[in-house]
Amino acid sequence: xxxxxxxxxxxxxxxxxxxxxxxxxxxxxxxxxxxxxxxxxxxxxxxxxxxxxxxxxxxxxxxxxxxxxxxxxxxxxxxxxxxxxxxxxxxxxxxxxxxxxxxxxxxxxxxxxxxxxxxxxxxxxxxxxxxxxxxxxxxxxxxxxxxxxxxxxxxxxxxxxxxxxxxxxxxxxxxxxxxxxxxxxxxxxxxxxxxxxxxxxxxxxxxxxxxxxxxxxxxxxxxxxxxxxxxxxxxxxxxxxxxxxxxxxxxxxxxxxxxxxxxxxxxxxxxxxxxxxxxxxxxxxxxxxxxxxxxxxxxxxxxxxxxxxxxxxxxxxxxxx
Amino acid sequence: xxxxxxxxxxxxxxxxxxxxxxxxxxxxxxxxxxxxxxxxxxxxxxxxxxxxxxxxxxxxxxxxxxxxxxxxxxxxxxxxxxxxxxxxxxxxxxxxxxxxxxxxxxxxxxxxxxxxxxxxxxxxxxxxxxxxxxxxxxxxxxxxxxxxxxxxxxxxxxxxxxxxxxxxxxxxxxxxxxxxxxxxxxxxxxxxxxxxxxxxxxxxxxxxxxxxxxxxxxxxxxxxxxxxxxxxxxxxxxxxxxxxxxxxxxxxxxxxxxxxxxxxxxxxxxxxxxxxxxxxxxxxxxxxxxxxxxxxxxxxxxxxxxxxxxxxxxxxxxxxxxxxxxxxxxxxxxxxxxxxxxxxxxxxxxxxxxxxxxxxxxxxxxxxxxxxxxxxxxxxxxxxxxxxxxxxxxxxxxxxxxxxxxxxxxxxxxxxxxxxxxxxxxxxxxxxxxxxxxxxxxxxxxxxxxxxxxxxxxxxxxxxxxxxxxxxxxxxxxxxxxxxxxxxxxxxxxxxxxxxxxxxxxxxxxxxxxxxxxxxxxxxxxxxxxxxxxxxxxxxxxxxxxxxxxxxxxxxxxxxxxxxxx
Numbered sequence: 001x002x003x004x005x006x007x008x009x010x011x012x013x014x015x016x017x018x019x020x021x022x023x024x025x026x027x028x029x030x031x032x033x034x035x036x037x038x039x040x041x042x043x044x045x046x047x048x049x050x051x052x053x054x055x056x057x058x059x060x061x062x063x064x065x066x067x068x069x070x071x072x073x074x075x076x077x078x079x080x081x082x083x084x085x086x087x088x089x090x091x092x093x094x095x096x097x098x099x100x101x102x103x104x105x106x107x108x109x110x111x112x113x114x115x116x117x118x119x120x121x122x123x124x125x126x127x128x129x130x131x132x133x134x135x136x137x138x139x140x141x142x143x144x145x146x147x148x149x150x151x152x153x154x155x156x157x158x159x160x161x162x163x164x165x166x167x168x169x170x171x172x173x174x175x176x177x178x179x180x181x182x183x184x185x186x187x188x189x190x191x192x193x194x195x196x197x198x199x200x201x202x203x204x205x206x207x208x209x210x211x212x213x214x215x216x217x218x219x220x221x222x223x224x225x226x227x228x229x230x231x232x233x234x235x236x237x238x239x240x241x242x243x244x245x246x247x248x249x250x251x252x253x254x255x256x257x258x259x260x261x262x263x264x265x266x267x268x269x270x271x272x273x274x275x276x277x278x279x280x281x282x283x284x285x286x287x288x289x290x291x292x293x294x295x296x297x298x299x300x301x302x303x304x305x306x307x308x309x310x311x312x313x314x315x316x317x318x319x320x321x
Numbered sequence: 322x323x324x325x326x327x328x329x330x331x332x333x334x335x336x337x338x339x340x341x342x343x344x345x346x347x348x349x350x351x352x353x354x355x356x357x358x359x360x361x362x363x364x365x366x367x368x369x370x371x372x373x374x375x376x377x378x379x380x381x382x383x384x385x386x387x388x389x390x391x392x393x394x395x396x397x398x399x400x401x402x403x404x405x406x407x408x409x410x411x412x413x414x415x416x417x418x419x420x421x422x423x424x425x426x427x428x429x430x431x432x433x434x435x436x437x438x439x440x441x442x443x444x445x446x447x448x449x450x451x452x453x454x455x456x457x458x459x460x461x462x463x464x465x466x467x468x469x470x471x472x473x474x475x476x477x478x479x480x481x482x483x484x485x486x487x488x489x490x491x492x493x494x495x496x497x498x499x500x501x502x503x504x505x506x507x508x509x510x511x512x513x514x515x516x517x518x519x520x521x522x523x524x525x526x527x528x529x530x531x532x533x534x535x536x537x538x539x540x541x542x543x544x545x546x547x548x549x550x551x552x553x554x555x556x557x558x559x560x561x562x563x564x565x566x567x568x569x570x571x572x573x574x575x576x577x578x579x580x581x582x583x584x585x586x587x588x589x590x591x592x593x594x595x596x597x598x599x600x601x602x603x604x605x606x607x608x609x610x611x612x613x614x615x616x617x618x619x620x621x622x623x624x625x626x627x628x629x630x631x632x633x634x635x636x637x638x639x640x641x642x643x644x645x646x647x648x649x650x651x652x653x654x655x656x657x658x659x660x661x662x663x664x665x666x667x668x669x670x671x672x673x674x675x676x677x678x679x680x681x682x683x684x685x686x687x688x689x690x691x692x693x694x695x696x697x698x699x700x701x702x703x704x705x706x707x708x709x710x711x712x713x714x715x716x717x718x719x720x721x722x723x724x725x726x727x728x729x730x731x732x733x734x735x736x737x738x739x740x741x742x743x744x745x746x747x748x749x750x751x752x753x754x755x756x757x758x759x760x761x762x763x764x765x766x767x768x769x770x771x772x773x774x775x776x777x778x779x780x781x782x783x784x785x786x787x788x789x790x791x792x793x794x795x796x797x798x799x800x801x802x803x804x805x806x807x808x809x810x811x812x813x814x815x816x817x818x819x820x821x822x823x824x825x826x827x828x829x830x831x832x833x834x835x836x837x838x839x840x841x842x843x844x845x846x847x848x849x850x851x852x853x854x855x856x857x858x859x860x861x862x863x864x865x866x867x868x869x870x871x872x873x874x875x876x877x878x879x880x881x882x883x884x885x886x887x
Contacts, residue, residue, distance in 0.1 A: 052476060055476060059548060098572060175613070267603075279600075
């Protein structure tokens with residue numbers, strides 16, 4: 001298994017390089033560059049001269065041809081330097097680093113909540129399958145999966161925040177206030193609810209089908225026939241085995257932990273990686289964007305590997321050459 | 322989702338109750354020359370007689386400005402560095418020598434105290450207010466002014482074009498710009514408080530140019546190479562001269578500014594000013610409704626209507642003195658008859674009434690009807706689809722699809738563009754609209770120049786008519802400038818040059834009116850309307866006002882007067 005993991009890790013490297021090449025080509029082909037984005041922050045305003053734009057481009061190395069710029073970037077990364085953000089010259093690692101906590105709390109809490117809601121409901125759904133309760137949960141889950149995120153987000157803000165004034169509209173903290181745990185948690189509530197509802201809806205369906213598959217296995221019938229109490233049959237033999245595919249699904253959701261949730265972060269003005277992503281694309285800030293893509297790519301590769309390894313650990317029948 | 326003119330906030334302090342546009346038009350001002358007339362060789366600051374009136378307020382409080390930023394709060398800091406068009410932050414963080422009064426005609430001293438212009442209209446002598454200090458306590462002197470002017474002129478600094486080009490007319494500035502000279506002979510420091518600027522030619526827009534200058538701190542940036550100014554680390558803790566000083570940037574959440582007690586024109590009432598960034602325009606409106614922000618811009622159309630229904634806020638604003646036009650790429654559509662037909666085909670009155678209600682004012686000239694140099698006697702192209710069809714037939718229009726671009730991202734504009742598309746289809750002109758935003762704007766509009774029609778808010782700004790040269794002078798065709806239609810007419814060039822070199826506004830106005838007559842005959846751009854721009858402000862605060870002229874430069878003047886209503 002160790003050599004398997006090692007081989008997978010080695011393959012990851014050319015994969016990541018390939019991803020960065022595709023990303024770089026795409027962002028370079030998009031109309032405009034970082035300087036254009038900077039000076040045209042306000043299209044109705046006073047323009048900056050073409051000569052000055054050229055000077056700025058030369059300053060930031062943006063006048064070099066695309067392959068040259070890519071190789072310069074690659075060489076810098078190989079030396080461990082992820083570069084600086086074009087707009088304010090801050091180190092990319094600092095910029096990304098200060099977003100990690102915000103992203104982790106948003107994604108972490110919502111994943112946790114999604115599991116706490118989705119898994120039990122999925123089990124219940126499986127145990128009561130084809131009854132009215134099951135159908136009701138299926139409808140709710142379908143609504144959860146189909147409803148656009150931004151629609152639910154705006155709707156919840158309007159009801160809970162504007163009309164009832166129970167929760168703040170946006171942000172991670174009250175503007176201008178000192179840090180307070182309560183304030184922070186209050187700001188987490190709405191974005192976490194919206195995000196987790198969507199994740200939970202999917203989980204309900206996964207868990208339900210996985211449980212159903214397990215509950216009809218021979219060994220479960222045997223356990224029941226042996227006279228074991230129902231909670232042992234379901235909980236020990238049923239659920240624990242049904243959990244295996246769920247674990248892999250969850251492991252595949254891990255990259256979102258570092259990638260953030262672009263739509264939710266945009267609507268709630270949550271200063272996470274998702275917002276950084278979209279800002280980097282809009283401002284054509286390729287050093288930041290490339291580092292984000294590397295980070296996410298690495299997260300996907302590692303979580304896929306983790307999922308495969310966990311599966312092998314959980315299921316003794318699986319062996320990797 | 323977000324609008325590009327996120328920083329395009331203007332408002333008028335006139336009585337809000339008289340929202341009818343006639344009450345806000347500047348036509349009464351057209352007949353009166355501004356109080357600065359260089360021809361007489363002496364000028365007095367107008368502020369003393371035409372300053373705004375303020376009510377007493379309760380000191381203290383925090384005012385939260387909500388900005389639909391196209392980026393994070395980090396990019397708001399960035400607009401500081403690109404200077405001049407520093408947007409929202411211009412007037413309460415930065416210091417200016419002078420600004421325009423809220424009627425967009427008279428000059429109002431800020432950090433300058435008084436000035437005179439020589440009889441030949443070429444030399445300006447200006448004296449600063451004594452006792453002004455930077456936010457870090459360093460004194461503000463003519464050393465800073467000298468440094469700022471040089472930085473704006475030098476090409477390595479990448480300063481915005483207008484200020485640079487009018488300062489570029491200073492004696493010896495061209496050589497300094499290129500780096501072949503070390504000083505600008507036309508920039509002279511007399512003493513710590515007095516300096517002189519001498520131009521090669523009399524300079525009509527000289528005060529406008531100076532009003533755009535945001536002072537740079539010589540004691541911090543003085544030894545930095547011009548090309549490095551923009552990336553200097555001091556910008557993470559910028560130092561200004563305005564009524565509010567920078568405290569912190571909470572990344573992607575807000576910028577915090579605190580009262581600067583030593584602000585010479587007057588100690589600010591508010592304790593703090595926050596600038597919160599909102600990536601999503603819908604969320605910003607919800608934040609306004611809930612009270613999370615005290616100020617939000619609502620573009621004309623559905624957003625304005627929604628904001629008008631929020632009980633605890635009131636609109637502040639008025640005519641923006643900006644024209645929104647349909648620019649036509651004259652290289653691609655060289656036949657004047659086709660361009661005339663395009664204007665005849667659109668029913669601008671119905672379009673405006675349906676989509677924008679009374680928030681826009683139709684103009685038949687490429688200049689807003691609210692400015693003194695508007696010419697109402699130009700060629701007219703009323704809605705006449707039959708005439709349009711006839712013209713197109715005469716011109717043998719081939720009916721190919723026009724590439725129709727625009728950069729306002731709100732839904733109302735998208736609807737408007739679709740309606741224009743329909744009007745044109747009805748007479749046989751087919752078009753394909755598409756939205757172009759942010760970084761793509763420069764490339765699409767100026768560099769590639771492959772579009773055929775562009776809907777934009779062009780830079781024919783008040784308060785100075787020289788903005789017309791930005792759009793229509795042939796020397797401003799890319800790469801030297803931003804004449805988007807790439808229009809060339811030697812007669813227009815001559816008139817614009819003459820207007821630039823005439824200092825007396827009463828003499829300049831007829832020149833620019835003549836320009837409009839010619840341009841409206843050639844029709845490189847179809848004038849649509851002049852929008853009014855409003856921000857919605859929480860009614861807990863008083864004295865919040867804006868100069869009602871296009872552009873950020875003079876928005877939010879007198880921020881030291883804002884405060885909690887008593």
